[in-house]
Amino acid sequence: MLEALNERILNEQLIHATISQPRMRSNEVKRIKLKPVMVKERYHIQVEYQYERILKHDNIVLADFPAKLEAIFADFRQAQLRFTEESVHIQLSKKNKVLWKQNAEQVTNASLTHNRKKQYVLEENTAYPFLVRLGVQTADGKVKQAKFDKFKQINRFVEMIDDSLSYLPKDRTIRILDFGSGKSYLTFALYHYLKIEKGLDIHVTGLDLKKEVIEECAQIARDLNYEHLEFLVGDINDYNDETAVDMVVTLHACDVATDMALARAVRWGASVILSVPCCQHELNRQLQAPALDIMLQHGLVKERFAALATDSIRAEILSLVGYETQLLEFIDMAHTPKNILIRAYYTGKKPSAEQFERYERFTQLLHAQPFLAKELKIERP
């Protein structure tokens, strides 16, 4: 089996693969995804390790991949692989007997895997009216040099939206709220993707404190005939519209404004939350943990630690109230240090007593009194 797989993979025929069914329930990695990627002009296989709440990535050069594949199958018993000309399903018995099922597929352009350029959901040389109006592209669709990072960020965000589609309602208008939308690059991007490209029935609201910025966004929406996109001037803290929202988005809403938005989302029972927090000051002020003094004596380390601990606590609180939550890398560090995205899907799963205990242990250790916990009245049942 390994030989047959390696032959295809070393010939650069892999399109994507999912490897699942850990042999041991205690395995921390629950699933693995593979796909080819170009890193510094070199073909690699990207291994995505899916833990219960986090994802980790490792890019492996082809020559090293057979050893990695063998190690993966020492821990997993099922695989679904898509190659350029066929798909393969593999099931291993406990004693490693191989069941191999193979189906011919329509030949997929192998150049996809050879493509040296990143494939973006929004393409580089297609003019998108909203990107032209927002000054990211020129009228003929060229991404402006100074706006390339923004273009990447928008694309990454659209990828995240795409991954979340199955969690959104299909039988009624999907309501989406972008809290602290600012210049609203992402608000326009999600409208374009869901309404114009996917034809979904949506209603999107962007909310921000800045009156002039919001008026300009509203004008662009009118000019582009984006009828179901509205912009409101207002404070997240005072936003009391009772109409339930299905997806809540925040990108770089400062400090506890992110928590306020998360709390609103939870109260609405929003199915999807995508939130990239910004600066965090709350925990930095509360933090007292003698066991961590070696770290916390350095202001810089304390600030970063507080930011990471805050996002971990936010993720934990969301899972305590029934969300499957992951912290993902939003965009690589070279572009912005504010690069953690909290992604939460509502499942309604009830937390266990141990989950509460470990949450309490952690917050007590840090002397943390999270705003979000107070807003959501988090306490042991």
Ligand SMILES: C[S@@+](CC[C@H](N)C(=O)[O-])C[C@H]1O[C@@H](n2cnc3c(N)ncnc32)[C@H](O)[C@@H]1O
């Ligand atoms: C760093 S900007 C990000 C803007 C936009 N989301 C983006 O990523 O391009 C943060 C935005 O949040 C808005 N904001 C901060 N606190 C807010 C609050 N309490 N209510 C509404 N908007 C808020 C600010 O006015 C600002 O436009």
